Amino acid sequence: xxxxxxxxxxxxxxxxxxxxxxxxxxxxxxxxxxxxxxxxxxxxxxxxxxxxxxxxxxxxxxxxxxxxxxxxxxxxxxxxxxxxxxxxxxxxxxxxxxxxxxxxxxxxxxxxxxxxxxxxxxxxxxxxxxxxxxxxxxxxxxxxxxxxxxxxxxxxxxxxxxxxxxxxxxx
Amino acid sequence: xxxxxxxxxxxxxxxxxxxxxxxxxxxxxxxxxxxxxxxxxxxxxxxxxxxxxxxxxxxxxxxxxxxxxxxxxxxxxxxxxxxxxxxxxxxxxxxxxxxxxxxxxxxxxxxxxxxxxxxxxxxxxxxxxxxxxxxxxxxxxxxxxxxxxxxxxxxxxxxxxxxxxxxxxxxxxxxxxxxxxxxxxxxxxxxxxxxxxxxxxxxxxxxxxxxxxxxxxxxxxxxxxxxxxxxxxxxxxxxxxxxxxxxxxxxxxxxxxxxxxxxxxxxxxxxxxxxxxxxxxxxxxxxxxxxxx
Numbered sequence: 317x318x319x320x321x322x323x324x325x326x327x328x329x330x331x332x333x334x335x336x337x338x339x340x341x342x343x344x345x346x347x348x349x350x351x352x353x354x355x356x357x358x359x360x361x362x363x364x365x366x367x368x369x370x371x372x373x374x375x376x377x378x379x380x381x382x383x384x385x386x387x388x389x390x391x392x393x394x395x396x397x398x399x400x401x402x403x404x405x406x407x408x409x410x411x412x413x414x415x416x417x418x419x420x421x422x423x424x425x426x427x428x429x430x431x432x433x434x435x436x437x438x439x440x441x442x443x444x445x446x447x448x449x450x451x452x453x454x455x456x457x458x459x460x461x462x463x464x465x466x467x468x469x470x471x472x473x474x475x476x477x478x479x480x481x482x483x484x485x486x487x
Numbered sequence: 488x489x490x491x492x493x494x495x496x497x498x499x500x501x502x503x504x505x506x507x508x509x510x511x512x513x514x515x516x517x518x519x520x521x522x523x524x525x526x527x528x529x530x531x532x533x534x535x536x537x538x539x540x541x542x543x544x545x546x547x548x549x550x551x552x553x554x555x556x557x558x559x560x561x562x563x564x565x566x567x568x569x570x571x572x573x574x575x576x577x578x579x580x581x582x583x584x585x586x587x588x589x590x591x592x593x594x595x596x597x598x599x600x601x602x603x604x605x606x607x608x609x610x611x612x613x614x615x616x617x618x619x620x621x622x623x624x625x626x627x628x629x630x631x632x633x634x635x636x637x638x639x640x641x642x643x644x645x646x647x648x649x650x651x652x653x654x655x656x657x658x659x660x661x662x663x664x665x666x667x668x669x670x671x672x673x674x675x676x677x678x679x680x681x682x683x684x685x686x687x688x689x690x691x692x693x694x695x696x697x698x699x700x701x702x703x704x705x706x707x708x709x710x711x712x713x714x715x716x717x718x719x720x721x722x723x724x725x726x727x728x729x730x731x732x733x734x735x736x737x738x739x740x741x742x743x744x745x746x747x748x749x750x751x752x753x754x755x756x757x758x759x760x761x762x763x764x765x766x767x768x769x770x771x772x773x774x775x776x777x778x779x780x
Contacts, residue, residue: 333592372775446600
């Protein structure tokens with residue numbers, strides 16, 4: 317029972333073109349933004365399977381960067397998030413792979429972000445209809461359900477119990 | 488209250504003497520802890536956003552950034568206004584509104600996923616057509632969104648609603664099935680009739696693959712949304728005429744799930760098969776992505 321609310325089905329209110337490849341991905345980015353407490357300075361993104369094949373057409377790259385910059389799913393600036401990232405000096409790199417070893421779903425991404433002297437690696441999957449899931453934080457498997465359009469501030473904070481303890485310092 | 492099948496849904500509706508939409512509302516109150524007024528106003532907000540997407544799409548003749556969609560809603564509206572449409576007002580208005588929404592989606596405009604963005608044109612298409620043609624009040628359309636979400640909720644939890652997971656049958660198929668059941672409930676049909684319409688509509692789209700040209704939610708997605716509205720009206724009409732689905736809705740959903748599982752990866756939103764790999768499809772992809780890199 318992944319879908320629990322009428323608003324999982326009717327919604328989110330979002331910029332197009334895809335709830336799984338755009339809106340759900342904004343949420344994954346936004347969760348990481350809340351987890352770090354700021355937009356990260358450096359980002360490495362791996363897109364798997366369907367994400368890897370179709371990210372350009374769906375603006376999946378723009379969606380993830382938009383979320384990482386703190387934008388919500390209905391933010392019309394998402395269209396220009398690559399430019400926004402450059403503007404604020406966020407460095408990003410995209411990589412592509414066929415399937416993810418950590419989680420079996422076609423719409424999967426692994427995002428490694430660097431902020432100050434800390435690193436955090438987050439795995440996210442977009443399940444469809446704007447619903448997504450964080451399945452991994454660093455090497456720990458988790459199950460955090462994200463409904464596009466919700467506020468993840470409190471949720472993200474609960475996974476960051478003592479400030480930046482969750483994030484590993486670079487060795 | 489926990490509803491996991493259409494069979495259970497009909498039983499609960501009959502026992503409580505409530506519509507499918509009312510049951511969804513009750514369930515949401517129970518689960519979310521929010522009060523009825525808050526939940527209804529959240530749904531109203533979604534209906535308003537849908538209306539705004541239709542209103543902006545219907546007069547926007549611009550093309551999407553890809554250059555492969557846009558301008559068709561305007562053509563459709565002109566044609567319908569000239570009285571030339573063969574399908575009648577309900578279907579042809581729904582087609583126009585559906586085109587408007589889906590074209591807006593392709594432009595990265597604001598839309599409401601119902602249940603997904605790729606299938607966002609179908610529900611607003613039929614709902615605003617009902618409003619235009621028989622004056623179904625907006626208040627009822629909001630309840631219709633609860634009906635649609637209840638039907639979609641059962642489908643999503645028993646099967647899937649995204650093209651990447653189960654092909655277009657899961658996406659346009661689910662949205663069309665939800666719309667068909669919603670029309671029936673808004674026209675006074677019983678919960679059983681609504682579920683029948685849902686089954687009939689979904690059966691008509693079983694096996695439909697997700698093969699978007701260049702991976703864009705445009706070709707063939709936009710026109711499949713449009714056709715979805717006419718299937719929804721046909722299925723609703725059949726059900727309101729007393730015609731039943733020979734295969735119960737839960738079994739149809741289960742078939743959709745199995746078919747989706749059997750579908751090769753090339754036909755599940757990877758743009759590696761079907762229309763995406765036709766001569767023209769490949770040319771479009773090359774033109775778009777060579778230009779960018």
